[in-house]
Amino acid sequence: MNRTYEIMFIVRPDVEEADLDKLIEGFSANITSGGGEVKSVEKMGRRRLAYTVRKFNDGFYVLLNVGAPGSLIGEIERRLRVSEPVIKFITVRMDEEEKRLAKVKALRDTKVKRSSQPIVPQAAPAPAAVTAAAEAPEPSALAEAPVVAEPDVPAIATEPIAAAV
Numbered sequence: 001m002n003r004t005y006e007i008m009f010i011v012r013p014d015v016e017e018a019d020l021d022k023l024i025e026g027f028s029a030n031i032t033s034g035g036g037e038v039k040s041v042e043k044m045g046r047r048r049l050a051y052t053v054r055k056f057n058d059g060f061y062v063l064l065n066v067g068a069p070g071s072l073i074g075e076i077e078r079r080l081r082v083s084e085p086v087i088k089f090i091t092v093r094m095d096e097e098e099k100r101l102a103k104v105k106a107l108r109d110t111k112v113k114r115s116s117q118p119i120v121p122q123a124a125p126a127p128a129a130v131t132a133a134a135e136a137p138e139p140s141a142l143a144e145a146p147v148v149a150e151p152d153v154p155a156i157a158t159e160p161i162a163a164a165v
Contacts, residue, residue, distance in 0.1 A: 002036065002067045004098070009080055009089035010059040013046060020060055023085060027064065030076060036068025054087045065094075 007027075011020055020043070028038045044061035053059070066073070073091060080089040 002069055004039075004094040005066045005068065005073055006092045006094050007064040007066060007073075007076065007080075007089065008092075009062055009064075009086050010049070010053070011062065011085045012054075012087055013056055013058050013060065015060065015085045019085070020062075023083070024062060024064075027076065027079070030079060031064075031066055031068055031072065034068065034072040034075065036066055036072050039065040039067055041065075056087055059087055 011023065015023075024041060024043070028041065031038050040063075042063040042065075044063060046058055046060050048058045049056065066076075068076075077089070077091055080086050
């Protein structure tokens with residue numbers, strides 16, 4: 001059964017362009033002769049490495065998209081490992097990744113459908129109750145303050161005021 005893989009490898013920076021093309025053609029020929037297919041080849045060019053690998057600070061990046069059985073990928077990895085110009089490589093199985101991405105996308109689509117429904121506004125409290133509650137002091141401040149009655153002003157109650165909700 002053929003699966004989809006991405007094989008990325010980094011080639012030494014001192015390799016000529018013609019030798020790089022021969023190397024890519026050699027790996028592509030190994031894949032096709034083993035029963036796989038090369039879907040795409042992308043030469044990403046010379047780039048700086050994140051860290052020094054085998055005393056090199058940069059290299060040529062190459063990305064192969066391949067459809068092949070797992071046994072053939074094992075053989076390609078072995079050839080990459082023993083190839084002198086290749087300083088680093090990684091193989092990623094993409095069919096599982098594509099399946100995972102499709103699942104995530106489906107979940108996101110269902111969440112968008114739920115959230116795209118119109119929001120029904122709830123009844124807002126009366127403005128007078130809101131302003132009265134905002135202007136009223138805290139109940140603890142009322143309990144601590146002494147009540148002083150003046151002749152013209154009625155006394156303030158010391159019990160906490162129940163918030164009108």
